[in-house]
Amino acid sequence: MVTFYMVNDNVHSSQPKGLTETNSTQVTEAFAALANETRVEILLVLWSAMDPRPETDASETLPSFVELYDRVKYDQTSNFQYHLEKLTGQFVNKTDEGYRLTTSAKRVLSTVLAGTVTDAPSFAEERIDAACMLCGTSTIVDYSDGVLTQRCPSCDGVSQEPNEPEGVIAKEYRPPVGLKNRTPQEFVQQGKTWQRHQRHAFIEGACPECSGTITTTISVCDDHDSHDLTVCQHCERVHEIDASFVCDVCKSSIRTGIWNTILTEVAVIAFFHDHGLDTKALEDKFEYGVLFDAVEQVTVDAEEPLEIAVKVELDGDSLTIILDDEADVIDVTERVRKAP
Ligand SMILES: [Zn+2]
Numbered sequence: 001m002v003t004f005y006m007v008n009d010n011v012h013s014s015q016p017k018g019l020t021e022t023n024s025t026q027v028t029e030a031f032a033a034l035a036n037e038t039r040v041e042i043l044l045v046l047w048s049a050m051d052p053r054p055e056t057d058a059s060e061t062l063p064s065f066v067e068l069y070d071r072v073k074y075d076q077t078s079n080f081q082y083h084l085e086k087l088t089g090q091f092v093n094k095t096d097e098g099y100r101l102t103t104s105a106k107r108v109l110s111t112v113l114a115g116t117v118t119d120a121p122s123f124a125e126e127r128i129d130a131a132c133m134l135c136g137t138s139t140i141v142d143y144s145d146g147v148l149t150q151r152c153p154s155c156d157g158v159s160q161e162p163n164e165p166e167g168v169i170a171k172e173y174r175p176p177v178g179l180k181n182r183t184p185q186e187f188v189q190q191g192k193t194w195q196r197h198q199r200h201a202f203i204e205g206a207c208p209e210c211s212g213t214i215t216t217t218i219s220v221c222d223d224h225d226s227h228d229l230t231v232c233q234h235c236e237r238v239h240e241i242d243a244s245f246v247c248d249v250c251k252s253s254i255r256t257g258i259w260n261t262i263l264t265e266v267a268v269i270a271f272f273h274d275h276g277l278d279t280k281a282l283e284d285k286f287e288y289g290v291l292f293d294a295v296e297q298v299t300v301d302a303e304e305p306l307e308i309a310v311k312v313e314l315d316g317d318s319l320t321i322i323l324d325d326e327a328d329v330i331d332v333t334e335r336v337r338k339a340p
């Protein structure tokens with residue numbers, strides 16, 4: 001049996017919040033405003049004109065009405081004016097320096113451009129400088145359809161999904177745009193950095209996609225049966241206690257072993273650093289084995305309210321971190337071995 005612990009208060013609901021009638025209308029209006037070739041072209045011209053470098057003078061790069069009209073190559077001024085007005089406010093702002101995109105327009109465009117700027121790039125069988133967390137062999141990565149699959153050529157890996165190649169140790173979404181101007185090795189490495197920031201934002205309570213509030217659910221498998229990171233048949237997970245973070249607004253989500261959530265805590269980073277380990281580098285190199293090996297115990301200390309204790313041990317010194325029901329650190333105790 002798996003027990004779920006979730007905080008319910010004014011902000012967090014038991015399910016990610018659905019669309020209300022008001023914002024459903026807003027969404028329909030937003031899509032309607034964009035459902036026109038000329039309007040999309042106006043946005044793309046403004047996107048090209050955008051130059052966020054600090055040395056650039058906005059008054060020289062942002063187009064005036066006439067410049068915008070010329071660049072979009074639309075033949076009737078009055079109709080052009082009409083389309084521009086449909087975008088003004090939500091997607092376009094008129095400033096003294098010229099027309100510019102609003103922040104929401106930039107986000108919409110960057111999402112679309114990130115997904116389409118390169119045509120479905122892929123690569124296969126690239127050996128990269130990142131060791132398998134189970135056996136230490138250097139791993140192989142494949143990338144297609146936006147999914148990066150990392151495999152170990154020497155062991156069974158952790159995933160036991162049917163129809164999957166053998167030895168899979170990670171499957172992660174990566175926007176295809178990340179491969180632009182990068183080798184597969186750089187793509188994998190920089191992607192880990194990007195992913196670490198995403199994970200840390202979730203753990204620290206702000207959605208990395210939209211900055212919305214997060215609902216945290218901690219689940220505990222009461223009959224957990226996993227050895228050497230194999231998947232437990234009761235909960236279909238590797239970790240007995242895990243945390244799931246779901247954005248209340250945009251429904252972005254991640255799920256991770258609870259021990260992993262301590263890696264945003266300064267006392268934990270310092271403890272590893274004192275023992276010659278850089279948690280950031282280990283996370284980015286996917287050397288979770290080193291981190292996980294240091295985790296001595298993960299236990300439920302109290303149920304109401306929920307308290308989870310994670311004990312980390314390195315060279316005989318130990319650090320015990322107490323997490324609450326939102327995976328926030330509420331206490332840290334360090335025990336350092338006395339020099340003989
Ligand atoms: Zn392996």
Ligand SMILES: [Zn+2]
Nearest residue numbers: 221224232235
């Ligand atoms: Zn289990």
Ligand SMILES: [Zn+2]
Nearest residue numbers: 207210247250
């Ligand atoms: Zn969000």
